[in-house]
Amino acid sequence: MRGMVAGLANASPFLEMLPAIFQEDPFTERFVAGFDDVLAPILATLDCLVDYFDPYLAPEDFLEWMASWVGIELEEGWPIERRRAVVATAVEMYRMRGTVAGLRANLQVLTGGRVEIADSGAVGWSRSPGADMPGEASPRLAVRIxxxxxxxxxxxxxxxxxxxxxxxxxxHRVEVDRP
Incomplete structure (x- = not known):
């Protein structure tokens, strides 16, 4: 096994960066090769660092850590595509939190299904005082997935x-059925 990670070579070996006189010395070649072996995984990670911050490209263990940055706990049994989508949409979901559209979007990402929401509340305005209130008297929320x-x-x-x-x-009431 050559190196700390089997088969991983430094893309820019340090020996090639030295003056020609040092490149010809066998001791220097062996000495500098040790740095290549140890630093190759670090340099490979740094070369791909931007991809680590993309939930759709990040390694799975890093995705778990990224989820903690936005206050999310991922379910172990979820497919990786759903876990990536949850992390990728987390910030947008926080922006829409507390709205019907936000709840619908959140549940679609969590379940992968089509979500229908019936809300008895409403918002309205009137120029005349004492106008009828919007919505229904008894507040309720029905969710069908x-x-x-x-x-x-x-x-x-x-x-x-x-x-x-x-x-x-x-x-609220939640129902789950087939399309």
């Missing part, structure tokens, strides 16, 4: 996502 495999939906996670996104006094 349509996926090909309903057993793949982590219901505890979905329920906690809905509970975190809605006002505390609003009751």
């Amino acid at each position: 349509r996926v090909h495999d309903p057993s793949s939906v982590p219901m505890d996670l979905v329920d906690s996502a809905v509970a975190a996104a809605k006002p505390a006094h609003v009751v």
Whole structure:
């Protein structure tokens, strides 16, 4: 085995950077080769550093760490594509947090399905005082998720996502079925 990582060579060997007189010396060649072996993994990582910060390209172990930067815990059983999508959309999800559109987008990323939300609330305005209030008197939220495999939906996670996104006094119901 040559080097600290089998088969990994330094893209720019240090021996080639030395003056010609040193390149011809066998001792210097062996001595500098040790630095190439030790530093090759570090230099390879630095060459690809920008890719480490892209959730779609980062190594899986780094993706877990990146998820902690945005306050997310990834489920172990999720496919890697879903875990990458959750991390990639986290900041945008925080911007839309507390809205129906934000909840829909969040649940679509979490489940991979189509999400329908029925909300009894509404927003309106009127120029005349005493106008009818928008929405319904009893606040409620109904969420329907349509996926090909309903057993793949982590219901505890979905329920906690809905509970975190809605006002505390609003009751909610979550249904999962096939399209």
